[in-house]
Amino acid sequence: MSSLFCCGSAKPYKPGYLNHEPKFNTFMGWAEFPKESSLATAKDEDGQNDKIDLVTLGPKYVVQLVRQVNYGPLESTRYFAHVEGQDEPFIEITESDLIEANFQKLNSYKNFKCDTHNKFFELNLYQKDPVNKHHWRRNIARPADSIDL
Numbered sequence: 001m002s003s004l005f006c007c008g009s010a011k012p013y014k015p016g017y018l019n020h021e022p023k024f025n026t027f028m029g030w031a032e033f034p035k036e037s038s039l040a041t042a043k044d045e046d047g048q049n050d051k052i053d054l055v056t057l058g059p060k061y062v063v064q065l066v067r068q069v070n071y072g073p074l075e076s077t078r079y080f081a082h083v084e085g086q087d088e089p090f091i092e093i094t095e096s097d098l099i100e101a102n103f104q105k106l107n108s109y110k111n112f113k114c115d116t117h118n119k120f121f122e123l124n125l126y127q128k129d130p131v132n133k134h135h136w137r138r139n140i141a142r143p144a145d146s147i148d149l
Contacts, residue, residue: 004065004078006117008033013111013120020061020108020125027063027080027123030090037080040091052093054101057083062093062103062126070113070120079126103128 010033018024040052059081067075079098080090103126112121 002036002038002076003033004031004035004037005033005067005112005121006114006119009116010112010114010119010121013113015110018108018110020106023061023063023082023125024110024123026082027090030088031065031080037078037090037092040093052081052091052097054081054093054097054103057081057091059083060127062098063090064105064122064124064126066122066124068120068122070118072118075119098126101128 061082063080063082065076065078065080067078069075077095079093079095081093081097082090106125106127108125110123112123113119114121
């Protein structure tokens with residue numbers, strides 16, 4: 001298990017209100033220092049650890065937490081799926097879990113900075129098959145002629 005944030009003094013960097021603000025607030029409320037997390041695993045019939053199946057869990061969104069030295073190297077990139085009806089509202093997953101469940105990155109992020117430890121944190125949102133109403137793009141899955149405005 002490792003701590004998500006370096007300490008409790010990480011403050012928003014260039015804050016602004018976003019459409020997805022409640023999701024960020026939920027995550028930040030859960031992730032307050034000294035919150036620790038490790039990769040989630042499920043037990044199969046043999047009692048052995050198995051991979052988490054995001055399709056079965058059905059999370060509404062996933063939060064990516066990127067931690068790095070300010071203007072320096074990346075320290076970690078971690079992913080947390082929001083699951084309802086569990087003891088913990090977020091479980092840590094891997095990037096491959098995210099890809100297998102077909103989650104895609106949204107254009108919604110928040111940045112935090114800790115001046116005490118010279119750390120920078122970025123939160124990004126992922127959703128399953130997101131629709132960005134601002135950028136109606138033509139693709140095979142959603143042809144432009146079938147978009148009903």
